[in-house]
Amino acid sequence: MKTEVLIIGLGLIGGSLAKALQRNEDVHVSGYDTDALTARKAFKMGIIQSSPPSLEQAAAAADVIVFATPVGATIKLMERSKFWDLKETVILTDTGSTKVQIMEAAKKLNRNFIGGHPMAGSHKSGVEAAKDVLFENAFYILTPGENASENDVNRLIGLLSVTKAKIKVLEAKEHDHMTAIVSHFPHLIAAALVHQLDREEQFPFARQLAAGGFRDTTRIASANPDMWRDITTQNNEMIVEQLDHWMDQMTHLREILQKNEPEPIHHFFAKAKETRDELPVAGHGAMYSVFDLYIDIPDVPGIISEMTGYLAEAGISLVNLRILETREDVFGILVLSFQTAQDRENAQSVFSDRTAYDTYIS
């Protein structure tokens, strides 16, 4: 008998999870979305194995139900689920970016509910953006509800193991505190930086000048506003607390800038560099731990496959690959991310043996 998994919400996260779970032949993945076109696409693309017409019927047949909808919709669906005729042993879980309010809603369900949050994503949304490798090496947080037994938690961990994510159990409150710092509040700042560009009227050419720095810092501002409205309203208190710290920090920064003395200004940047540089290397407190290698590459056809080909020949696995959109001239910067410092070191030595391109570690 296959484990029946029902995923509700077939966007970036639900679609990616559906794809990854299908790696396990003992699992059957069905999917539901309020947007009928999305559900049809997901089925046609092979992201889900069946697309049941009735949510209630699909829920009744499920061993595991995953709410992969925006967190506001998830709470409403959880309330609706009280009226579903579910299996006694069913595990309910979600993928939402907030956990306190979801776990409050779970208390009213009297079901085996285990909150979930894969700490991987993108500014892109929708089923077309789904990737089965999205969660590999990312932290996947679980917040078990009071009715969930250790056995239920282990069953869910077993199911999620195909995603190759690093599962970590946390309290909902600690989750929301930490994600306010490393995800939710930064999102507001990214959006605010874009608004700052928007108010510039004197030199409209500033938009064209926006290069790597601005683009890297504000990429996430392109994300789905509905999703971020819901996250911000649910984790409101913790985000406002971060905003208070931020305003204190800005007041202090303003004082430093008004005095315009080089030493405190240097200290401000140096302290930030120290903490930032330690994030991926030490992996402490960072939600992601990847090891980036930067390579100056010429803009010629086939260059990416050439570089990844050398790695494949040397048996070195990549976690991620991106190109910094910095310049319009001949060179670009290829950023390759590895799972370990050793893989990065090996890659650096392969490129130095086989190419003339400069590599460096940020």
Ligand SMILES: NC(=O)c1ccc[n+]([C@@H]2O[C@H](COP(=O)([O-])OP(=O)(O)OC[C@H]3O[C@@H](n4cnc5c(N)ncnc54)[C@H](O)[C@@H]3O)[C@@H](O)[C@H]2O)c1
């Ligand atoms: N995008 C990210 O980077 C990211 C990362 C981790 C977790 N999350 C969380 O995962 C969840 C999904 O995010 P996403 O990025 O996949 O969003 P998305 O916009 O890509 O997909 C959401 C899907 O849910 C569907 N939907 C909305 N309301 C519904 C309802 N009532 N019933 C059924 N389907 C419904 C939408 O039609 C859409 O297809 C959110 O709770 C989000 O906070 C997002």
Ligand SMILES: O=C(O)C(=O)C[C@]1(C(=O)O)C=C[C@@H](O)C=C1
């Ligand atoms: O990489 C991105 O684009 C993201 O915004 C992903 C990100 C984040 O890191 O803040 C966004 C929200 C999620 O809950 C988890 C991950």
